Amino acid sequence: MVLSESWKNFREGLADGLLPLLGKEIRGRSRSWRFPLLLSIYLALLSGGILTFLWLNRQVSQFFLQTGLLLYGLFACGLVLLLAFIAAAVAATAISGERERRTYDLLLVTAASPAGIILGKWLSSVVYLLLLVVAALPLLAVVYLFGGVPLVTLGKALLLSLFAGLGYGAVGLAYSAVLKRSQAAIIFSLVTVFALIFGTLIIAGIVATSQRQPGPVPPPPPGKERAWYIYLSPLSALPDILPQNGVPVPIAGELINISRHLTAGAAGVYYEEPPSGMPATWPAWVRFTVYQSLLTLISLFIAALAVNPLPPWRKRQLLRGTKEPPPKKD
């Protein structure tokens, strides 16, 4: 009986936060000048990258297929990185912005539960990310002019970029809930995202270099694999969705090869036990999405605790301290 009452309260609190906030955020963003501006910058960066690539490779028409693959690789890299940083920066103002606008108390005093508020804010950033992904599709279609990229690989790239955005958006939301100022939340979020994307690989590279013996890179010892934390970076999953062969195209080809070397080469010589419960056969992009889902859940949980005026441990503490008769309804 008590359980069903708690479940009812949880469900109602969730709905009272999620539905109105989702509607309000979408409506608000569609009216704000910031969204079209950000969308324009985002598309300009992606288009600029593609145009620069095509201009640099104007001499290599004989490598038409490889050019298409490389263009796709460059596009996938750009999409993943842009969405990761945009999602974190946008979500980092979600709760702290409410505090700064002095609308935070008005939100908390409603029947919406902390989980409902956080999920509403997070899902609205999901919708925002989906819009960014959809807006990039016409650019992705340019890749098809050159051919050579299967639809499944293309889908993986979009999935990867979406998961990167969702996870890092949740990190931004957690910072926004914990820190009072938007500026601080944005800085901390971007630094954390930078550390997760590049820092993990750099650490893996340093560890690998310190352990590396002279001579060729040895194959992984049986039962060992790459350091688990490199899967916190979407760059570790990129080789799964990038062209597999070396490509003789100047500059752009080098960029992608460096990315592959960074993830599969340097980090690959540092081996350890695989994380428990995760089959060693899982490809890197699947591992990344699993880790990203965990990161999302942990971040959302922290955010929900941070916005709760009466967190569960404090409630227990207070109720232990008060000896009073059970509440009665008027």
Add this chain to the structure above:
Amino acid sequence: MIRIKGLIKKFGRVTALRGLDMTVPAGTIYAFVGQNGAGKTTTLRILAALLPPDGGTVEVAGYNAVKNPRAVRELVGYMPDFFGVYDDLRVGEYLLFYAAAYGIRGPEAARRRDNLLELVGLGEKREDFVDTLSRGMQQRLCLARALVHDPPVLLLDEPASGLDPLARVELRKILRELGRTGKTIVISSHILPELADFCNYVGMITEGRMVYEGPLTQMIAAVQVQQIVLRVAGEQTPALKVIEAWPNAAVVKLTDEQVELRLAGGEAEAAALLKELVQAGAAVTHFARTEQTLEDAFVQIASEVK
């Protein structure tokens, strides 16, 4: 309707509330008065389940604010002293958003929006963006927001702060109207004459403790201090000598025309003083007692506590 016992709240080393007791009977308009920093806002935030107490019990309609904060929030409409608005929403959308956050959607939400906008006089502003409203209008909109789930208890923290005189009059009118609907309203303010106009219960807080609580009329009657304006024909000296010698009297203001004095005690004390003045040879031409106000009462109680 509201029962607080031994409420304690600390912010680091500062103790904001030191065992506050408060009882608000159902249907009263409760003036919650006190100096700045006395603990009014902290108490209201705890009542709205926005802040956990460090000790004591808080109950609204029998629901404990710690044990059942969700139930308390549904019973309470809260209007903070400083608040912001979503500048990207229209007035009507703003109310619909908060209605949905209380689980009220569809035609019922639209009906409440229209009724509340009429109540606060913003019916014609429904399609305007919230940030285009004046401060007074935003204050009224925030009041409508606090009423959107039809709560039996309203907590208003300095609702008239920052409003011009006209906007204050309008707000008072709305609050009087709400009082007639039988809602329990707790209003914190330091502008006491405003509260005295329409409140019927008063709680006075000083340094985190309730120093007086009860019906407003009783409080004013209980405070036996009166202001007296005295005019005499000719020499004021005999009158001043009597006042100086009188144990419960003190001159507040002295001019060539009149003497203003403060006198502790009731009507009998005033009559006795007048008799003494006449017997001492003072040619009294004017002896008038001014009516006690909430402000006078507050000043006296606060000074007694000190």
